[in-house]
Amino acid sequence: MKLRLPGAGLLEGLAVTGRNMVESFYKKERMTTVQYPEERAPISPNFRNFPFLVYDGDAKTGLRCTACSICEKECPPQCIYIVLDRDENGKSLKRPKVFDIDLSVCMNCGICSEVCPFDSIYMDGEYELSTDDRFGGLLFGLDRLAKSAEYHMKLRPEQASEVMARRKADEEKKAAAAAAKAAKAKADAESKAKAAAEAKTEEKGESA
Amino acid sequence: MIALLILTPLILFAALGAVWKARPVHAALLLALSLALNAVLYLVMGADFIGLVQFMVYVGAVAVLIVFSLLITRPGDEAEELARRPRSVLPGIACVLPVLAVLVFTVSKVTVPESGSTASISLETLGKALFTTHAPAVLALAVLLTAVMIGAALFAREPAKKPQNPSDS
Amino acid sequence: MNLSAIPSATPSLFSPELLPRLPQRLVEIILQSIGAPEWLVSIAGFGVAAGTVVGVFAGAFALLSLIERKTLARVQNRIGPNRAGWFGILQPVADGIKMLTKEDIVPAKAEKLLHLLAPILIVLPSILALGVIPYGREWTPVPLELGLLFFFAVGSMTELSIFIAGWASGSKFPMLGAMRAISQMVSYELPLMIAGLGVIMVSGTLSLPRIVELQSGFHLGFIPAWNICTPWGLVAGLLFYICSIAEANRCPFDLPEGESEIVAGHMTEYSGFKYALFFMGEYLGLFAISGLGITLFLGGWQAPFPGLDFVPSWFWFFGKLALVIFSFLWIRATYPRVRIDQLMRFAWLCMIPMALLTLPAAGIWTLLNRGGHGLLAWLVTVPLLLVPWVIIAVIFNRRLAPATRTYRFADS
Numbered sequence: 001m002k003l004r005l006p007g008a009g010l011l012e013g014l015a016v017t018g019r020n021m022v023e024s025f026y027k028k029e030r031m032t033t034v035q036y037p038e039e040r041a042p043i044s045p046n047f048r049n050f051p052f053l054v055y056d057g058d059a060k061t062g063l064r065c066t067a068c069s070i071c072e073k074e075c076p077p078q079c080i081y082i083v084l085d086r087d088e089n090g091k092s093l094k095r096p097k098v099f100d101i102d103l104s105v106c107m108n109c110g111i112c113s114e115v116c117p118f119d120s121i122y123m124d125g126e127y128e129l130s131t132d133d134r135f136g137g138l139l140f141g142l143d144r145l146a147k148s149a150e151y152h153m154k155l156r157p158e159q160a161s162e163v164m165a166r167r168k169a170d171e172e173k174k175a176a177a178a179a180a181k182a183a184k185a186k187a188d189a190e191s192k193a194k195a196a197a198e199a200k201t202e203e204k205g206e207s208a
Numbered sequence: 209m210i211a212l213l214i215l216t217p218l219i220l221f222a223a224l225g226a227v228w229k230a231r232p233v234h235a236a237l238l239l240a241l242s243l244a245l246n247a248v249l250y251l252v253m254g255a256d257f258i259g260l261v262q263f264m265v266y267v268g269a270v271a272v273l274i275v276f277s278l279l280i281t282r283p284g285d286e287a288e289e290l291a292r293r294p295r296s297v298l299p300g301i302a303c304v305l306p307v308l309a310v311l312v313f314t315v316s317k318v319t320v321p322e323s324g325s326t327a328s329i330s331l332e333t334l335g336k337a338l339f340t341t342h343a344p345a346v347l348a349l350a351v352l353l354t355a356v357m358i359g360a361a362l363f364a365r366e367p368a369k370k371p372q373n374p375s376d377s
Numbered sequence: 378m379n380l381s382a383i384p385s386a387t388p389s390l391f392s393p394e395l396l397p398r399l400p401q402r403l404v405e406i407i408l409q410s411i412g413a414p415e416w417l418v419s420i421a422g423f424g425v426a427a428g429t430v431v432g433v434f435a436g437a438f439a440l441l442s443l444i445e446r447k448t449l450a451r452v453q454n455r456i457g458p459n460r461a462g463w464f465g466i467l468q469p470v471a472d473g474i475k476m477l478t479k480e481d482i483v484p485a486k487a488e489k490l491l492h493l494l495a496p497i498l499i500v501l502p503s504i505l506a507l508g509v510i511p512y513g514r515e516w517t518p519v520p521l522e523l524g525l526l527f528f529f530a531v532g533s534m535t536e537l538s539i540f541i542a543g544w545a546s547g548s549k550f551p552m553l554g555a556m557r558a559i560s561q562m563v564s565y566e567l568p569l570m571i572a573g574l575g576v577i578m579v580s581g582t583l584s585l586p587r588i589v590e591l592q593s594g595f596h597l598g599f600i601p602a603w604n605i606c607t608p609w610g611l612v613a614g615l616l617f618y619i620c621s622i623a624e625a626n627r628c629p630f631d632l633p634e635g636e637s638e639i640v641a642g643h644m645t646e647y648s649g650f651k652y653a654l655f656f657m658g659e660y661l662g663l664f665a666i667s668g669l670g671i672t673l674f675l676g677g678w679q680a681p682f683p684g685l686d687f688v689p690s691w692f693w694f695f696g697k698l699a700l701v702i703f704s705f706l707w708i709r710a711t712y713p714r715v716r717i718d719q720l721m722r723f724a725w726l727c728m729i730p731m732a733l734l735t736l737p738a739a740g741i742w743t744l745l746n747r748g749g750h751g752l753l754a755w756l757v758t759v760p761l762l763l764v765p766w767v768i769i770a771v772i773f774n775r776r777l778a779p780a781t782r783t784y785r786f787a788d789s
Contacts, residue, residue, distance in 0.1 A: 006766070006767065006773075006774070007770070010712070013711045013712065014707060014708070014711050016711075017452045017707065017710050017711040018707065020451070020454060021448065021451045021452045021707075021710075024451045024452075024454055025451070030454050031454060031456065032454065032455075033455050035456075035459075233544060237491075237537075237541065256521075256522070256523050257523060257526070260523055260526045260527055260530045261526070261530075263530040263533070263534070264526070264529055264530040264533050267533065267534055267537060268530065268533020268534060268536065268537070269563075271537055272540065272559060272563065275544075276540075276556070276559065276560075279544075331523075331583065
């Protein structure tokens with residue numbers, strides 16, 4: 001049995017807490033307190049709060065959302081309200097006129113961003129949303145929801161860069177397909193013109 | 209004199225309340241109050257040591273003991289207590305009157321010193337008297353108290369258990 | 378009672394030594410100059426003295442609540458309250474406002490009169506006890522001949538007050554908490570008084586200013602002649618220290634008010650200002666009993682080094698008080714709470730034998746020193762105290778060490 005002075009453990013405990021007390025004044029890594037209104041703790045990349053809409057470039061014309069209403073239908077607590085923008089003939093303009101999310105209903109599940117086929121709705125990370133207006137202050141419209149793609153990149157770099165890469169690849173593929181089609185159409189037109197020119201000379205040759 | 213006139217009725221009321229009240233805890237607390245007022249009486253009369261010791265022993269120890277035993281033995285409820293009281297107060301008076309007569313007789317035989325001076329015995333004389341002249345009484349009291357303590361400890365002890373293996377339960 | 382707290386002649390009214398006396402002297406001088414009768418002057422003087430003591434210690438209580446939170450926070454690697462005012466200095470004010478404006482809830486089954494009376498009865502002994510401690514050379518608010526006995530007498534009133542607080546609430550948690558608190562306080566009051574008994578025996582008096590005066594002087598030129606610098610005094614002082622933690626219901630002995638055990642014990646059903654009074658009573662009691670410990674063992678207002686006469690004596694007292702209270706805070710931050718059975722076992726099986734041993738040790742020490750055998754005094758008293766302590770400690774360690782666990786179903 002190890003021989004220890006009775007009470008030695010108590011004194012060791014006092015030494016540990018004493019060291020904590022003294023070192024907390026000059027060692028920065030001990031004090032993990034974040035003084036809230038002046039500093040903010042960094043949020044993790046997986047933190048999600050409520051959704052936001054992404055636009056490329058301009059908020060009015062670059063909005064990726066086409067008001068397909070898939071997120072409205074998939075939302076479990078039904079907190080999204082979308083009205084499609086139509087022109088005077090009733091043809092859809094493929095953008096939302098009204099896009100409202102009720103923050104007091106939204107449960108931050110992220111299903112809307114999972115099902116969106118146009119990469120236009122993602123989960124935001126803002127948490128300082130206190131307001132004294134219980135109804136109007138928590139109903140976010142298009143003006144408050146639309147945020148730029150650069151914001152998305154800053155918020156979730158990994159997700160945003162993956163989305164941008166995918167969109168760029170898609171665009172390139174589309175451009176290549178369009179170019180191929182254009183080339184094919186041009187080739188078709190050229191061959192058709194050549195065939196017409198040949199038919200014409202043949203006709204001329206026969207009549208002469 | 210004024211202090212005496214104020215204190216005595218208060219002590220009487222507290223003592224009467226201690227006897228009269230139905231709920232035991234109230235009675236115990238009123239008893240403590242009467243004992244504390246007694247201590248104040250001693251202090252007013254100039255017996256500092258006795259007054260403070262009365263306070264310390266009676267209010268600090270005896271009253272706490274009474275109250276503790278009340279808590280532990282958990283007396284029955286109020287209606288039961290009230291029902292157990294005797295109907296009339298005559299037997300009580302019959303028991304009290306002789307005792308009161310003896311007390312009055314004894315007190316009337318005591319001669320009070322004429323000068324109203326505070327006859328204070330110094331602590332040293334008190335201590336010396338306690339341990340030389342009255343030493344047998346003090347020692348007997350000590351033996352009695354030790355016996356009481358040992359008896360209480362034995363009475364309240366649980367039967368000793370072997371330390372069990374913690375995974376055997 | 379013979380109460381003469383007014384000193385007859387003062388060298389200079391504004392000397393730093395007599396600074397605590399200043400308000401009382403000023404009031405007396407003013408009243409005497411306008412020709413007030415003698416009894417009015419003395420009553421007014423006493424009123425001001427009492428008011429000064431209560432005011433100083435209530436302010437110290439407020440400051441202590443803040444310092445405690447900040448010290449505990451620093452030990453736990455966080456910053457304490459720092460939002461209310463610069464470094465949180467207004468936090469006690471905020472706490473006071475909160476306590477005062479809270480709704481006063483009295484349970485329906487509570488005894489109204491006793492429920493109201495209990496906080497007052499808890500604060501009363503602490504304030505009374507603060508009156509007999511010598512804070513400086515001329516500054517004992519009420520220098521009684523039987524000061525120490527008065528202190529213990531009013532201290533013993535606290536137990537009954539806690540019982541009243543617990544029982545008058547009329548519910549189970551306060552009752553249970555009050556029972557535990559009373560048993561704890563009664564058990565730890567015994568070693569407290571026996572340790573104090575040794576000091577009384579050696580000093581030959583119950584008067585606290587006299588006990589402090591007897592601890593003046595220095596051995597070997599630099600070791601102060603305080604009671605704690607003797608073997609029996611060290612043991613008795615340590616016992617007194619541990620018992621004062623238990624008496625004030627502080628960690629690690631704060632079972633009666635541990636939040637994770639029984640909500641708040643006897644204070645559960647109190648809210649608002651009554652709770653603030655309980656809180657204040659606890660801290661004032663802490664001040665009182667540490668003040669007594671400093672008086673009995675640490676030499677009261679005596680300076681620790683020779684040649685420091687220009688520093689006023691109350692500075693040393695309050696400095697020692699600050700150090701003792703800081704050590705209480707440190708202990709609170711370090712140790713876990715003890716269980717009720719561990720508490721009782723510690724008091725009755727370890728502290729009372731040690732306390733009883735300090736009595737013959739103190740007697741032998743004093744007699745041998747008066748006879749001139751200084752070295753023999755050390756040689757006799759140190760083993761007399763050390764050997765039983767080691768035996769008790771070893772027995773405790775053997776009997777209370779947890780049994781080695783054997784697992785029936787685990788693989789080795």
